[in-house]
Amino acid sequence: MPERRFYPVPDGLSGDRIDSVLSRMTGLSRSVCAAAVQKGEAWIDGAVASKSDRVPSGAVLEILVPDPPSLEPRPSAEGIVRLYEDEDVVVVDKPAGMAAHPSLNFEGPxxxxxxxxxxxxxxxxxxxERKGIVHRLDVGTxxxxxxxxxxxxxxxxxxxxRDRAVEKVYHALVQGHPDPMSGTIEAPIGRDNRRQWKMAVRADGRPSVTHYEALEAMAGASLLEVRLETGRTHQIRVHMSAMSHPCVGDDMYGADPTxxxxxxxxRQWLHAVRLGFEHPTSGEWVAFAAPYPEDLQNSLEAMREGVFR
Known part of the structure; x- marks a missing residue:
């Protein structure tokens, strides 16, 4: 059955449109929230909302959340590159624009x-909707x-x-030059209070540990090798942004849109370049590597040539 939920409006969303605010606070798509408003199933301080309403700070929003639709896996017409496959596992080179599994907030493959x-x-x-999925990469990673x-x-x-017995190595092109150029970031991560689709460093977040080392410095940017000790949502992107060195292209976390x-x-310049684990049947350590896709390689070459200037 549909569920009626209540959300107090924080100062940071004051003045925004009702459908936008509901989307940010509920995690539902904007179209779903707009449909609820259109049907009279959203309220501002008890009064039925209209689609042109802008919400004041401190107001309490209500929405009748519809039953979630069944999540059906969506294939890509282009297919996917398999780096390795046997009877137990398949290792793929996930392209940009593809999710790990179906979700309510993403309509792509x-x-x-x-x-x-x-x-x-x-x-x-x-x-x-997640069978076989043991870890995820962001849609843009x-x-x-x-x-x-x-x-x-x-x-x-x-x-x-879970036991952190997997080698997860990423390459990230970040803006500027971290100081020091190698180190460990230990900063807890949780949901951003103002924007529910984002993550943020926050004191009450989950423990998160990222190790990084500079591979190359160029004008305005650094190519880093990053190893994850934990696996939080958007972890590398959040930690790099918290250092004031967001991944190039990651406009959501503060990169220069120009x-x-x-x-x-x-999308963000972030690539899972290597993955290693103990094979679940043989017990042998296996490792796999994926080359940079064309858009990342081209933008890296442009940075090396000084496009940042």
């Missing part, structure tokens, strides 16, 4: 749906990702990720 469409038989462990095909592999890989436009980047 996902890894799960693409593998299923290609005839890959995945474990039935886990929720139906590319590179190595492993999916479990057998039930034994699913259990073993989930345990390995630079993004000059480079032709529509």
């Amino acid at each position: 996902d890894v799960l749906g693409t593998l299923m469409a290609e005839g890959v038989k995945l474990t039935t462990h886990g929720p139906q 590319t590179g190595c990702m492993v999916v479990a095909k057998s039930e034994a592999a699913y259990s073993a890989l989930k345990r390995a990720f 630079l993004s436009a000059r480079l032709g980047l529509t």
